[in-house]
Amino acid sequence: MIELKNIHKSYTRKNTTVEALKGINLKVNKGDIFGVIGYSGAGKSTLIRLVNYLEIPTKGEVIVNGQSLANFNKKELRETKKQIGMIFQHFNLLESKKIFDNVAIPLVLQKKGKQEIKKRVTELLDFVGLSDKSNSYPSELSGGQKQRVGIARALASNPSILLCDEATSALDPETTQSILQLLKKINAEYNITIMIITHEMAVIQEICNKVAVMEKGKIIEVGTVLEVFGKPQHPTTKNFVQTVIHAKVPTSLQNNVDFRHQTFKLEFIGETASEPIIYELIHHHHLKLNILYANMTEIQGTAIGNMIIQLNGESSNIQHALSYLQNKNVLFEEVHT
Numbered sequence: 001m002i003e004l005k006n007i008h009k010s011y012t013r014k015n016t017t018v019e020a021l022k023g024i025n026l027k028v029n030k031g032d033i034f035g036v037i038g039y040s041g042a043g044k045s046t047l048i049r050l051v052n053y054l055e056i057p058t059k060g061e062v063i064v065n066g067q068s069l070a071n072f073n074k075k076e077l078r079e080t081k082k083q084i085g086m087i088f089q090h091f092n093l094l095e096s097k098k099i100f101d102n103v104a105i106p107l108v109l110q111k112k113g114k115q116e117i118k119k120r121v122t123e124l125l126d127f128v129g130l131s132d133k134s135n136s137y138p139s140e141l142s143g144g145q146k147q148r149v150g151i152a153r154a155l156a157s158n159p160s161i162l163l164c165d166e167a168t169s170a171l172d173p174e175t176t177q178s179i180l181q182l183l184k185k186i187n188a189e190y191n192i193t194i195m196i197i198t199h200e201m202a203v204i205q206e207i208c209n210k211v212a213v214m215e216k217g218k219i220i221e222v223g224t225v226l227e228v229f230g231k232p233q234h235p236t237t238k239n240f241v242q243t244v245i246h247a248k249v250p251t252s253l254q255n256n257v258d259f260r261h262q263t264f265k266l267e268f269i270g271e272t273a274s275e276p277i278i279y280e281l282i283h284h285h286h287l288k289l290n291i292l293y294a295n296m297t298e299i300q301g302t303a304i305g306n307m308i309i310q311l312n313g314e315s316s317n318i319q320h321a322l323s324y325l326q327n328k329n330v331l332f333e334e335v336h337t
């Protein structure tokens, strides 16, 4: 569906060259909600803007629906771009035009007939829940409503791909949720492939099935959201995951905890999250167990449990307990603070 092959992109200004992307390889399949996360300056915006050729790579190939964009003439590129809608952090609406006319822009540019435009825009405003705002101006709408208009406009030409450039970064948490639910609905009902860039792991957790983590113009980790949240490898990925799964002993407890007892961080994924493992540790391995932290998160319909526990007992019993955890596929590591 979307394939980026060895993409490099540099910007040169006043004799200074910035290498924004350094050898990106990425595949987004049909139906994916693919998230790209990274800190500011990682190259996310540059990357997403390549997919609809708002940016042209310095080197490498952008392939959309099996065809390399580099081979297209202007007309073919225009036709392909119709299949790619885009929404933006600051909505990019025309303030002087009514909501109806903002949504109609792509259709007017495609010289569609008045009746067809009216029918399509009415349908789209209904779909995004803004039928009553047709005659309003953007300045009369809230941020969330403006993004809904942006989404309706992006869907006007029936795209097969929707690009979202920090689409919820300017919105409060509740409005963010409603926009993310709308994107999910678009993906499910219209089978539109979505690529979303963000610096918020909660956005990835909420709607994406795949994620790529970017740093300094490179992809440092990529996989299903469950893989990346469950077993993050790179320190930057671990930092992002910690923003939604913060397995740490609460500061208020730290001074009262006796760290002479062995302390372990456990992670349960999927079925192991529903097994009576703690019961087993206490009753069959004869350990006194102190829970310092516990949390259960759901990622893509799979439960991920995180726990920090102290084990107090005979060291041979602790060793047996650790073998038991290993057999049960519970990930664990000893922690010292």
Ligand SMILES: Nc1ncnc2c1ncn2[C@@H]1O[C@H](COP(=O)(O)OP(=O)(O)OP(=O)(O)O)[C@@H](O)[C@H]1O
Pocket (backbone or CB within 6 Å): 011, 012, 013, 018, 019, 020, 038, 039, 040, 041, 042, 043, 044, 045, 046, 047, 199
């Ligand atoms: N038009 C441009 N001219 C010069 N440098 C640019 C241009 N666009 C981006 N860059 C540089 O490329 C690098 C990557 O920028 P980009 O906007 O893609 O990162 P980002 O991850 O989207 O960051 P942010 O989250 O802050 O938008 C940065 O160093 C940036 O300064």
